[in-house]
Amino acid sequence: MSDALFPKTAPPSGGYTVLARRYRSTGFDELVGQEPIVHALQNAIAHGRTSHAYLFTGTRGVGKTSMARIFAKALNCTAELSERDAIAAAILRGDDIDVIEIDGASNRGIDKARELIASAGILPARCPYKIYIIDEVHMLTKEAFNALLKLMEEPPPHVKFILCTTDPNAVPATIQSRCQRFDFRNIGSARIAEHLRHVAEQEGVEAEEGVLLQVARLANGSMRDGLSLLDRLIAAADGSLTATLLEQVLGLPDRTLVEGLVDAIADGDAPEALRRMHELLQRGNGVEQAIDALADQFRAVMLCTVVGPDSGLVDRAGEGLEIVRGQAERFDAPALVHMIALCDAVAQHA
Numbered sequence: 001m002s003d004a005l006f007p008k009t010a011p012p013s014g015g016y017t018v019l020a021r022r023y024r025s026t027g028f029d030e031l032v033g034q035e036p037i038v039h040a041l042q043n044a045i046a047h048g049r050t051s052h053a054y055l056f057t058g059t060r061g062v063g064k065t066s067m068a069r070i071f072a073k074a075l076n077c078t079a080e081l082s083e084r085d086a087i088a089a090a091i092l093r094g095d096d097i098d099v100i101e102i103d104g105a106s107n108r109g110i111d112k113a114r115e116l117i118a119s120a121g122i123l124p125a126r127c128p129y130k131i132y133i134i135d136e137v138h139m140l141t142k143e144a145f146n147a148l149l150k151l152m153e154e155p156p157p158h159v160k161f162i163l164c165t166t167d168p169n170a171v172p173a174t175i176q177s178r179c180q181r182f183d184f185r186n187i188g189s190a191r192i193a194e195h196l197r198h199v200a201e202q203e204g205v206e207a208e209e210g211v212l213l214q215v216a217r218l219a220n221g222s223m224r225d226g227l228s229l230l231d232r233l234i235a236a237a238d239g240s241l242t243a244t245l246l247e248q249v250l251g252l253p254d255r256t257l258v259e260g261l262v263d264a265i266a267d268g269d270a271p272e273a274l275r276r277m278h279e280l281l282q283r284g285n286g287v288e289q290a291i292d293a294l295a296d297q298f299r300a301v302m303l304c305t306v307v308g309p310d311s312g313l314v315d316r317a318g319e320g321l322e323i324v325r326g327q328a329e330r331f332d333a334p335a336l337v338h339m340i341a342l343c344d345a346v347a348q349h350a
Contacts, residue, residue, distance in 0.1 A: 019234075020227040023199055025066045026092055028074070032195055032223060033187035034063050040182070041071055050075065051180045053152055053161040055137075057168040058184025061224030067184070068133045068162040072099045075160065076127035087127065098124040104136040104165075113140070113147035120151055120159050129160050137163040138170035145172050152178045186221025189213065189315055195223065196230050200241065205234055207241040210317035214246060217315055253285045253293040259323050262297050265339075266330040288347055295343035297324075302336035304328035 025031045028038045044050045054071075056064040073091045076098060077084050090096035100119075102112065116132065124130040134140075140148065152161060152175065163179060165171055193216035200207050215233070219226030229250065233241050236249045247254055257280050264273035280290045303314045305328040309321055316324050 018228070019199060019203075019231045020061075020224045023195075023202075023227060024092075025063065025070065028070055031063050031067060031070070033191050034067065034184055037067065037182045037184065041067075041074075045074055050160070052155050052159065053179040054163065055168070055171065055176060055179035055181040056162065056164045056184060057181065058166070059186060059220075059222060060166055061219075061222030061226075062184045062187060063223065064164040064184055065133070065135055068164055069094065069099070071162065072096075072129075072131045072133065072160075075129055075131065076124075078128060081126065083126065096127075098127040098129070099131045099133065101133045101135065104134050104139040108139045108141050108144060110141065110143040110147060113144040117147060117151050121156060124158055128158070130158055131160045131162065133162045133164065135164045136166065137175075138165045138167040145175060149174055149178075187219075187223050188221075189216040189219075190312070192216035192219050192221075192223055192226045196226055199227065199230060200234075203234060205237060205239065205241060208243055208318075210320050211241045211243055211246055213315055213317055214243075218250070251284070251289075253280050253290055254283065255293075255320065257283075258290075258293045258297050259320075259327075261294060262301065262327055266327060291343050291347045295340050295347070297327075298336055298340045298343065300324045301327045301331060302333060302340065305331060305333050305336060 028042060031038055054068075056068060058064055069092050073088050076091065076096075077088045081087060087096060087098075091099045094101045100116075102116070120130065120132075122130070149172070151159075155161070161179070163171070163175070168176070168181075168183075190213075193213045196212045196215060197207070200212065211233075212230075215229045216226055218229060233245060233249055237245055243255060246252060257276055261273055261276040261280070264270075264276055277290065280293075281287065285293075300314055300316055301324055303311070304324050307313050309325045309328070314321065314324060
């Protein structure tokens, strides 16, 4: 995997820069898991069919703001500009004079909207477009949305909007109807783990097989969350990331105890199953957390039973995969589905 695909930004002098910022995407080819959107935006630029307004939606940490900056850079950093590289760097930092970033959560009122309207008529200083990136746009007040709508109805030809939100349902339909909407999907665990593996290599940190996949699963589709979790592990590690370290730092249930609990259930050994669960709870894991870990193990075993251990759907590696493979031979799929349903029902009342 090339370093160009996963760039590393050198930390500024005087302090440490978190991984999520150091490895933030700087080009279309670096955005992980959003290839259809990248293709659509690149085609729009290539054919001169870019819209005056875009709405980027999706959960946190999936690349909305990074995509907005990269798209703005592609629109404004034309070959004719003598300061092209400096402008590109400024856009990616979020402090370019022609690409204005506004945080909808902290600048949500009518006064900020009026200020935006007043400045929109001014031509860009050095680029083709004046581009407004409004993050968490759903946080704007009704009055601010109304003011923004008036500007979006008849925008000056040099103005473009990129609105980003984690809650598209809170964005008025009148605003959405004037935007090209792109829905960012959650990033798959395998893609996140691949990126985390490269970052760990760049940081000179070794990781046990399966640890990064577990971190990727805990990220729940968010690359930023995955990098933040990796940051915590690296800070606590002594040169190597292990399953034990993962459990200690993130407060996860001991995987060995969970696997032993499933074995006891397979054996029909109720006393041993109770002892295993008691030990999980004694180690500080809450009932809901312990039940979730048990359900997760049952899901892995069920997938192994139905599609086999080599399908790529079983998110285990190394010794963990071998244990799941062995447990799959001791259950049938209907029983596993029933036990997962029981765990989910208990978790709802925990």
